[in-house]
Amino acid sequence: MIDLKTLTIEKAHKAMKDGDFSAVDLAQAYIDNIEKKDKDVHAYLEIYSDVLEQAKEADQRFKNGSATLLTGIPVAVKDNILIKGRIASSASKILENYHAVYSATVIEKLKKEGVVFLGRTNMDEFAMGGSTENSAFGVTKNPHDPSRVAGGSSGGSAVSVAMDGALVSLGSDTGGSIRQPASFCGIVGLKPTYGAVSRYGLMAMGSSLDQIGPFGKTVADVETVFDIIKGNDAKDGTTISPSTYESTRIGKKKPILGVPWHFLSGDGIDKDVLKNFKESLEKLKNLGYEIQDIELPNISYSLPVYYVIMSAEVSSNMSRFDGVKYGLHVDGRDGIDDYFETRGAGFGKEVRRRILLGTYVLSSGYYDAYYNRANALRRVITEDFTHAFEKVDIIVTLTTPAPAFKIGEKTADPVSMYLEDIFTVTANLTGMPAISIPSGYSEIGGKKLPLGIQMTARHGDEKTLFEAGKDFLGE
Amino acid sequence: MITIKEVEKLAELARIKIDDSEKQSLSKEIDSILSYIDQIKEATVDIDYTPIAGPVHNIFREDIVSDTSKEDRERILNEAPDREGDFIAVKKIIAQN
Numbered sequence: 001m002i003d004l005k006t007l008t009i010e011k012a013h014k015a016m017k018d019g020d021f022s023a024v025d026l027a028q029a030y031i032d033n034i035e036k037k038d039k040d041v042h043a044y045l046e047i048y049s050d051v052l053e054q055a056k057e058a059d060q061r062f063k064n065g066s067a068t069l070l071t072g073i074p075v076a077v078k079d080n081i082l083i084k085g086r087i088a089s090s091a092s093k094i095l096e097n098y099h100a101v102y103s104a105t106v107i108e109k110l111k112k113e114g115v116v117f118l119g120r121t122n123m124d125e126f127a128m129g130g131s132t133e134n135s136a137f138g139v140t141k142n143p144h145d146p147s148r149v150a151g152g153s154s155g156g157s158a159v160s161v162a163m164d165g166a167l168v169s170l171g172s173d174t175g176g177s178i179r180q181p182a183s184f185c186g187i188v189g190l191k192p193t194y195g196a197v198s199r200y201g202l203m204a205m206g207s208s209l210d211q212i213g214p215f216g217k218t219v220a221d222v223e224t225v226f227d228i229i230k231g232n233d234a235k236d237g238t239t240i241s242p243s244t245y246e247s248t249r250i251g252k253k254k255p256i257l258g259v260p261w262h263f264l265s266g267d268g269i270d271k272d273v274l275k276n277f278k279e280s281l282e283k284l285k286n287l288g289y290e291i292q293d294i295e296l297p298n299i300s301y302s303l304p305v306y307y308v309i310m311s312a313e314v315s316s317n318m319s320r321f322d323g324v325k326y327g328l329h330v331d332g333r334d335g336i337d338d339y340f341e342t343r344g345a346g347f348g349k350e351v352r353r354r355i356l357l358g359t360y361v362l363s364s365g366y367y368d369a370y371y372n373r374a375n376a377l378r379r380v381i382t383e384d385f386t387h388a389f390e391k392v393d394i395i396v397t398l399t400t401p402a403p404a405f406k407i408g409e410k411t412a413d414p415v416s417m418y419l420e421d422i423f424t425v426t427a428n429l430t431g432m433p434a435i436s437i438p439s440g441y442s443e444i445g446g447k448k449l450p451l452g453i454q455m456t457a458r459h460g461d462e463k464t465l466f467e468a469g470k471d472f473l474g475e
Numbered sequence: 476m477i478t479i480k481e482v483e484k485l486a487e488l489a490r491i492k493i494d495d496s497e498k499q500s501l502s503k504e505i506d507s508i509l510s511y512i513d514q515i516k517e518a519t520v521d522i523d524y525t526p527i528a529g530p531v532h533n534i535f536r537e538d539i540v541s542d543t544s545k546e547d548r549e550r551i552l553n554e555a556p557d558r559e560g561d562f563i564a565v566k567k568i569i570a571q572n
Contacts, residue, residue, distance in 0.1 A: 085550075101550040195531055237534045244530050298520060304512040315489065322490075324565055329556030335566040336490070344492030352493065356485045357505055360477075361512075363488070373515055376522040414504050415511050431529075459530075 002029045004164035009073055009221045012167060016062055016072050023058035023072030027051050027116050030074045034118070034165040041141045041150070043159035045079055046087065047119040054116045061114050070228060071114035076166035078157045079120040080127055080203040081212065083107050090203050091135035092125045094321050094328045094346030104201020105236065106170060106212050106229040113228060118166050121156025125348045127177055127205045128314065129153050130420040133411055134350045141407065142184060145447040148404040151181030154215070158185040161215045168216045168225050172202055174209045175306055176399075176424025179436035182215055183399035183452030186438045188222045188469065189215045191424075193459050194431030195240035197226075198233035206313040209306075209428040219437065219469035226462060245460030251393050254471075255457075255464045257284060258294035258392030268419060270402035272442040276451045277398055280439045280472070284396075287471055292392055296384045299426060301377050306425035307418060308361050308374035314351075315358025321346065353414065382430040385456075393464055395456045397423045399436040403449035423454060432456050435465045437472055477502045477509065 002021055015021050021029075031051060038044050048054075051074075058072035077083065080090040082100035084107075089095040103111070110117075124134035132140040132155030140155040142148040143163045150159045154171030158181035161169050171178040173191035182189025190213045197212045204210060214225035232241045250256055259281065264274070285291055323329040323342030330341040347355070361370035388395060400420060410417040427434035434456040441448040453472075457464045469475075482502045486493045493501065543551075548561070557564040 098554060099550070101547065101554060234534065234536070238531055240531060298518065301515055301518055304514045307508065307512055308515065319490075323556060324563060326554035327556075335568050338566065339490040340492040343490055347491065349497075352491055352497075353501060353504060355489045355491065356482065356501060357508060359485045359489045360481075360505065360509075363485075369516065370512070372524060373518075373522070376524050377515055377518055377520075379523065380518075380520050413507075415507055418508075418511070 002026060004029060004033060007167060008218050009069060009167065009224050012073060013069050013071075017067065023055040023062070023116060024052055026072060027055035027074055027118070030118060030165060030167070033163070037143070037163045038165060040146055041143050041159050041163060042138050043121055043140055043150075043156040043163065043165055044076070044119045045089070045091065045122050045137055045156070048086065048117060051116060051118055058114045058116060068113050069224060070110065073115050074118050074167050075110060075115045076118050076121050076157055076160035076169035077107070078154050078169070078171045079123050080172060081107065081170055082201040083117065086120070088120065088203070090126045091123045091137055092346065092348065092351070093136045094342070096136070096328065098327050102201065105198035105233045107201065109229050118160075121154070121160050121169065123156055124153035125351050126203065126318070127153040127172055127174055128350050128354055130176065130180055130417055131405075131410065132156060132181075133407065134348055136348055139407055142404045144186065144449055145404065147406055148449070149184065149407055151184035151404060153177040155181045157215055158182055158187060158189065161185075161187050161217060168214055168221050170212060171215055172205075172210060172212050173428065174206045175310060175428050176421045178213045178215065179399050179424050179434060179452070179454060180420060182436040183438070184404040184450065186450030187215055187217055188219050188435065188437055189213065190222050190226060190435045190462070190465070191427055191433065192226060192230065192462060193240065193245070193433040195238045195244070196230050196433070196460070196462070198231070198236040198239050200233055200235035204317045206310040207317060208313060209310060218475055219435070219466055219473060220475055222435070223466045240460065242460075245458065247461065248389075248458065249393055249461070249464060250391070251290070254289050255393035255468055256391070257289050257291045257468075258388055258395050259291060260296045260299060260395065260397065261293050263296060263299050264397060268401050269398070270442070273398055273400075273402055273451055276440045276442065277453060280453050281396065284472060289468070294388045294392060294395065296388060298377065298380050298384050302381055302426045302429055303418065303422050305374045305377045305381065306421065306429055308370050309378065309429070311354045311358035312362050312371050313358070314354045315362060318347070318351065318355050378429050381426065385426070385430045385432060389458050393457065393461075394468055397454050397456070399423060399452040399454040403442045403444065403451055427456050432459055433462045433465060435469055437469045477505050
């Protein structure tokens with residue numbers, strides 16, 4: 001029996017190299033565990049039929065000496081990232097039977113290392129949501145309490161790792177879609193710097209916000225995957241190179257931490273969560289970190305600004321689904337009516353809502369008041385962060401205002417669902433990297449619900465996040 | 476206040492068919508979202524509307540035709556709901572008279 005619970009990339013690699021178990025054994029162990037557990041949580045939309053063949057190829061690489069650290073590592077992939085020849089549906093009816101015609105750059109990179117792709121994971125349709133309740137194919141449940149949500153939109157990817165149904169996984173994060181489910185499920189999730197990871201082959205949601213990032217049980221695993229998938233890509237014009245941002249780290253021995261206390265004392269914040277946050281800071285202090293109180297004067301505008309920009313970008317990105325080139329087609333009276341029928345039948349409720357909202361904020365007469373103003377405020381917020389980073393190296397906040405909520409609790413009120421993203425959207429607006437790290441539990445109704453803290457760093461400075469994250473978790 | 480008529484107009488612009496009961500709920504939901512978003516109108520900071528260029532620059536490349544393999548072309552065409560030979564088929568766009 002392979003102990004999946006404590007398995008890391010490094011341990012798995014060593015075991016496969018030493019011949020303790022093979023890549024096939026490892027893949028089989030994960031498949032067995034998925035068969036046992038997935039029916040209760042629904043993390044996966046599909047388990048690939050060729051998993052063991054992939055694992056056999058990985059074993060070959062161990063035999064012929066071409067294995068790397070990621071060879072044979074079982075990976076789950078969010079359903080909005082393309083793998084050539086396989087279905088990628090974004091958990092939407094409109095792409096239910098769509099087979100990807102090319103592979104995403106991140107997939108090509110992982111393939112080169114010889115990872116084993118286990119399957120594709122459930123998500124909010126087109127990554128729009130914070131609970132994976134907006135999937136057209138059923139909700140993903142939290143493994144710590146199946147009456148609660150896993151978070152979202154990358155809920156399936158988070159649960160796949162949390163239930164030991166994959167060693168690591170890939171998600172995408174437009175406003176918190178990696179960090180929030182990581183926090184709800186008690187694992188590590190990274191939203192890299194905007195442009196650090198190529199989005200070629202990721203279905204676009206908010207193009208100025210989207211990033212692909214990894215989930216793992218440890219910071220080291222997340223770092224290992226990030227180091228492989230990052231890098232400049234001619235196929236994504238927004239990608240950066242290591243020299244795009246220069247390092248301006250202040251803390252010599254340990255990074256200096258800043259906490260925007262003025263933003264963390266609102267009414268909506270759970271008491272247990274705040275208590276846990278204070279304990280986490282105490283722990284960091286005891287580890288030798290200097291912690292300062294910082295001001296981010298305009299941070300309270302982040303969420304409304306985000307919802308204007310994101311919905312505007314959604315409304316234009318979703319226009320490609322027309323029932324002509326690929327995906328669902330529903331016949332109407334004439335050519336233009338085909339669009340209405342196809343898009344009406346193919347898009348779920350939240351997607352329709354966001355498209356209409358985006359159409360509204362971009363329409364003439366409202367463009368200046370909403371879209372233009374939101375973009376200008378986005379710049380102000382980014383400048384606040386840049387200013388704060390003149391004094392500190394990491395900004396620490398909560399990841400979410402409360403632990404995982406009950407399934408159905410927030411579906412009737414979109415604004416209450418949107419408020420889930422209050423601490424996470426800033427990193428997407430500023431483009432800065434942010435990581436959620438498990439920080440303990442809150443006990444509710446006899447169930448231990450995971451909590452997380454979020455660390456944000458300067459553009460291009462994921463390294464500092466990994467350093468502090470490992471320190472915090474004692475890795 | 477977003478009226479049902481405005482929801483209909485937005486749905487028309489966005490090319491989405493929406494039934495009557497959803498028009499009702501959408502007008503309420505969009506209203507509540509907008510009243511939350513309206514905070515941004517209250518911001519009193521000095522606002523600079525010049526777009527930010529950022530550190531990422533345009534990438535140019537030569538306009539060279541790169542051939543797609545026959546298999547890839549087939550894959551792409553096979554994803555289309557309707558095809559005729561090597562073309563994606565659509566309904567007639569220009570109506571008679």
